[in-house]
Amino acid sequence: MDPAELTGTVLRTVRSAAVGELGAPVPARVVVERPRPGGCGDYATNAALQLAHAAGRDPLDVAALLRDRLAAQPGIAAVTVTGPGFLNITLRPAGDSVEDALAAGQLFGHGDFLRAQSFRLVPDDHPRALVLAASLRRLLLAAGASVGEQGDLVRVRAVPAADGPRPGPGPGPDGFPSDVLRWAFLRTPAYQRSRLAPALLLRREPNPLFRIQYAHSRTAALARAAAALRIGDTSTSTGTSADTPPAAPPAAPVRHTRSDGVLRAAIGELPAVVETAARRRAPDRLARHLDVLAGAFLGAEAAHPALPSGDEEPTAVHRARLRQAAAAGVALRNGLGLLGIQAPEYV
Structure with missing residues (x-):
């Protein structure tokens, strides 16, 4: 079961519960995403919280209802309720990941889920945004999209790196190796500030x-x-x-x-x-x-x-x-x- 199929399964389950036991308005969409730090399972959703608010019910009761329904769906191995009512979903393994990776080789991880979509990346004019745009281009191409001068405009913005040594293309007292610098820019979400402290980036243990x-x-x-x-x-x-x-x-x-x-x-x-x-x-x-x-x-x-x-x-x-x-x-x-x-x- 891929993420799109899982989202459809969760949405159908939520709508069935809304129309049936809960008598609540049917939501137009649900969000299914990777668990945040500290979460569990393969994917997580706040659909129970969303439906509980619409139905005026206890979120944990709604989460338990959805948990039991989702756990019975093909392709889902387990569903766990965490926090105030989040659903963490573990999928059943499909195929053999080792043989899939070896068969695909350089294309393992690539797909066509953005096929027929075209994007135009316009980054802010500072080093971190430029590095982010270059990585996004590779990701979009790996997803089957086209990237060029025409297409949906994507403005690539990132919080500039924190004050520190001036980044350079190679090793030296005032610069970092290029891979270390790219990692520092990309490892942190774009809306957070990257830290360029040499003690964090140039020592093996913390990096x-x-x-x-x-x-x-x-x-x-x-x-x-x-x-x-x-x-x-x-x-x-x-x-x-x-x-x-x-x-x-x-x-x-x-x-x-x-x-x-x-x-x-x-x-x-x-x-x-x-x-x-x-x-x-x-x-x-x-x-x-x-x-x-x-x-x-x-x-x-x-x-x-x-x-x-x-x-x-x-x-x-x-x-x-x-x-x-x-x-x-x-x-x-x-x-x-x-x-x-x-x-x-x-x-």
């Missing part, structure tokens, strides 16, 4: 970008090591980059651990995150997801290494995890590319 780039380089290192150990059919896979796994998937299903499941879910969420970032003109959503994805990959690799150790013979589980790591590499590389940031294979 998530370094962890994301390291995670990508680690996926490439695993592919190189797998090729050196001749794990899999190396006649058709060079194993020299992040997205070159052992050639064939395991012949039989492999049981995944919890950390594997977290990683596979994070990989599978990339297309929906790209769609949301494009529709909302919000590259910061993609940047934050890459941080989650990098953490999921590094956590899975630390818990259950993809390579055999010592004299251990490679098994189907090792091959599955190598493909999983390669898929993470695809997702990380493509996401960083949409932000205009390098995905290094060596760090």
